[in-house]
Amino acid sequence: MTAPERERNPARTREAILDAAERLFAEQGYEATSLSQVGQEAGVSRGTPGYFYGSKAELYRAVLERCFTEVRQAVQVGRERALASGEAPEIVLEGAVSDYFDFLVGCPNFVRLIEREALTAAGVLPDAPAEIQVGREALAALAVELGLDPSPSGDAAQLLLSIVALCWFPLVHAGTIAPAVGVEMNSPAALAQRKRHVVDLVLYGVHGRAAMAPRA
Amino acid sequence: MTAPERERNPARTREAILDAAERLFAEQGYEATSLSQVGQEAGVSRGTPGYFYGSKAELYRAVLERCFTEVRQAVQVGRERALASGEAPEIVLEGAVSDYFDFLVGCPNFVRLIEREALTAAGVLPDAPAEIQVGREALAALAVELGLDPSPSGDAAQLLLSIVALCWFPLVHAGTIAPAVGVEMNSPAALAQRKRHVVDLVLYGVHGRAAMAPRA
DNA sequence: ATATACTTGCTAGACGACAAGCAAGTCATC
DNA sequence: GATGACTTGCTTGTCGTCTAGCAAGTATAT
Numbered sequence: 001m002t003a004p005e006r007e008r009n010p011a012r013t014r015e016a017i018l019d020a021a022e023r024l025f026a027e028q029g030y031e032a033t034s035l036s037q038v039g040q041e042a043g044v045s046r047g048t049p050g051y052f053y054g055s056k057a058e059l060y061r062a063v064l065e066r067c068f069t070e071v072r073q074a075v076q077v078g079r080e081r082a083l084a085s086g087e088a089p090e091i092v093l094e095g096a097v098s099d100y101f102d103f104l105v106g107c108p109n110f111v112r113l114i115e116r117e118a119l120t121a122a123g124v125l126p127d128a129p130a131e132i133q134v135g136r137e138a139l140a141a142l143a144v145e146l147g148l149d150p151s152p153s154g155d156a157a158q159l160l161l162s163i164v165a166l167c168w169f170p171l172v173h174a175g176t177i178a179p180a181v182g183v184e185m186n187s188p189a190a191l192a193q194r195k196r197h198v199v200d201l202v203l204y205g206v207h208g209r210a211a212m213a214p215r216a
Numbered sequence: 217m218t219a220p221e222r223e224r225n226p227a228r229t230r231e232a233i234l235d236a237a238e239r240l241f242a243e244q245g246y247e248a249t250s251l252s253q254v255g256q257e258a259g260v261s262r263g264t265p266g267y268f269y270g271s272k273a274e275l276y277r278a279v280l281e282r283c284f285t286e287v288r289q290a291v292q293v294g295r296e297r298a299l300a301s302g303e304a305p306e307i308v309l310e311g312a313v314s315d316y317f318d319f320l321v322g323c324p325n326f327v328r329l330i331e332r333e334a335l336t337a338a339g340v341l342p343d344a345p346a347e348i349q350v351g352r353e354a355l356a357a358l359a360v361e362l363g364l365d366p367s368p369s370g371d372a373a374q375l376l377l378s379i380v381a382l383c384w385f386p387l388v389h390a391g392t393i394a395p396a397v398g399v400e401m402n403s404p405a406a407l408a409q410r411k412r413h414v415v416d417l418v419l420y421g422v423h424g425r426a427a428m429a430p431r432a
Numbered sequence: 433a434t435a436t437a438c439t440t441g442c443t444a445g446a447c448g449a450c451a452a453g454c455a456a457g458t459c460a461t462c
Numbered sequence: 463g464a465t466g467a468c469t470t471g472c473t474t475g476t477c478g479t480c481t482a483g484c485a486a487g488t489a490t491a492t
Binding site: 263268 | 442443444
């Protein structure tokens with residue numbers, strides 16, 4: 001009868017901690033985030049994150065792992081949808097780029113975490129097999145779809161990297177470089193405009209590469 | 217006769233500290249770098265950085281300031297050279313993109329510092345007037361050179377942001393995303409290949425935009 | 433010329449503020 | 463009442479800052 005002060009639910013608590021940690025690690029970075037802060041943000045005491053995840057490093061690993069699996073699933077879904085559509089290659093590419101752009105817009109934490117990870121020399125994880133696999137799959141799909149050279153550092157890889165760069169970079173620097181060069185990224189309309197430009201640029205690139213013979 | 221244990225030279229010491237701090241802040245980030253580490257790297261005691269720069273935050277500011285002035289000078293030089301060349305717009309653009317790419321390759325510390333700064337919400341500096349000015353100047357130059365819409369978020373701004381993204385992003389993610397999608401960035405040849413791709417893509421973009429009427 | 437006053441580069445010890453991890457404790461739920 | 467969820471107290475270590483002090487130079491006076 002007595003209203004329980006706080007209902008006990010380890011699964012829920014674990015997830016709350018993971019959510020809080022993801023946000024804080026993404027926003028402030030690993031070093032600048034304390035376990036007390038994570039606990040407070042998750043609505044538990046300062047010892048609870050350590051209780052469930054053992055150490056700060058392992059909590060961080062758990063955050064990254066969850067992010068990666070989510071991303072992998074999303075990419076998987078997107079890829080299957082694109083391959084099954086049966087549209088012309090350019091239409092498929094256009095849709096894929098657009099989807100990728102939207103996906104990143106919806107995952108600011110993921111973007112920031114990966115960005116920080118890239119800045120941490122040699123990273124926390126020895127190498128990210130999950131991510132690499134996703135990248136390779138995307139590379140193969142792109143090469144097949146457009147009939148490009150699928151070899152490492154070949155045309156398909158270069159184009160894929162450019163697509164990622166064009167979608168990714170403006171989000172990371174939405175508050176710094178983008179406005180500095182005259183591009184706002186703060187409204188849905190501005191984002192849509194940016195997305196259209198990216199899609200166009202990629203398509204022009206594919207056209208150009210097909211039209212003019214690539215230099216000897 | 218007696219070899220001076222350590223010649224006393226405040227200017228030299230200040231610069232040594234600044235060099236060490238730049239490297240460490242760029243590589244490890246602000247939080248993960250201690251003043252003791254800076255002192256050790258600079259060949260002085262752990263108290264000396266604080267003695268010369270007052271506080272850790274001010275030392276960081278000094279590092280950023282020096283970086284910015286160096287970059288501004290480099291951009292200035294490049295812009296004047298490009299404008300004075302009298303070549304066709306496309307050739308000028310090609311050279312500018314190529315130069316920018318090379319410049320970033322030569323300034324890994326700068327790239328990492330700015331990247332970290334972008335991740336620090338609201339940044340350390342209220343807004344970077346120097347950087348914004350550089351961006352605006354580049355925007356105007358690009359719009360004039362190619363006859364594009366110079367308004368904020370217009371074609372010129374979008375293209376400029378794309379150029380920056382294409383040059384910048386692969387360097388930051390040379391160890392993570394680039395290899396994951398099949399692009400190596402570790403040898404001069406690989407860098408040259410990447411640069412050529414970027415230049416081509418930008419030129420194709422300009423061509424495409426000129427050839428096909430941009431969508432209504 | 434030499435001694436003395438004074439400045440300045442630089443070091444090292446001390447102190448306070450956290451933070452991470454551990455251990456003991458408390459409380460709910462089966 | 464036992465297991466597991468969760469908290470709180472404590473230890474240990476590190477970092478930034480402050481400050482006292484040494485050493486090396488410079489200026490001034492004799």
